[in-house]
Amino acid sequence: MLPTITTDRPAITDASTVVPNGVLVFENGFAETGSHGQQSFDVPETLVRLGLTPRAEFRFGVPDYYQNVNNGTGFGSGWGDLSLGIKQQLVAGAAGFDASLIVSLSFPTGANAVSSHGYDPQFLMPWSHSISKNWTAEGMFSLLWPTQGKTRNLTGQASFLVDRQIIGRWDAFIEYGGEFPERGGPQHLLHLGTAFKITPNQQLDFHIGFGLSSAAVDHFVGFGYSFQWQAVHHGQHNPS
Secondary structure, three states: OOOOOOOOOOOOOOOOOOOOOOEEEEEEEEEEEEEOOEEEEEEOOOEEEEEEEOOEEEEEEOOOEEEEOOHHHOOOOEEOOEEEEEEEEEEEEEOOEEEEEEEEEEEOOOOOOOOOOOOEEEEEEEEEEEOOOOEEEEEEEEEEOOEEOOEEOOEEEEEEEEEEEEEOOEEEEEEEEEEEEOOOOOEEEEEEEEEEEEEOOEEEEEEEEEEOOOOOOOEEEEEEEEEEEEOOOOOOOOOO
């Protein structure tokens, strides 16, 4: 029997654990973003995660389609870039603490108006600590090197959330997220969300966020559906 699904959605902070060995998870969603008079939509927000070992997973970020309503402002529409990555469990359940390292690279496969036109690496370290039976503190520290124009803009990212388990399959969180680019102002966000596991292998989620600084987006709102199944069945060894 599979353990209950655990996703990276819908928080900014990724899960501090990995997908079980041989399990395939599809995380999907839709989002609307408003930023300085510009409105955009993106779908399917699909992240495919496959458990490679009990402590590592493979990650494939499917390209999103971005539909920007006001193209005259300089933003275009089209498919974004794909990404590949690995997530490695560093700490598992030590005194209620978990931590992982995610290393990923995006490839310039997207439309001319949307792609970064560069190979962009990311390093993320999500962590979590159980405070009590129903409360969990989580966070993530990240370094990103997005291509902007013909140069890279080294960006640090930090997030912190508090999650409340409402009932066995339903939880909600409040989160702070911040980006601190080498060029450009800091982007501070307030983020709220909830997830409900309709079965142990399926999850629905909803989230909404608001910008707290002038460089941040004005708002974003989204929902998602995720599911998992045992893709690889490992044979058991029966000693003679």
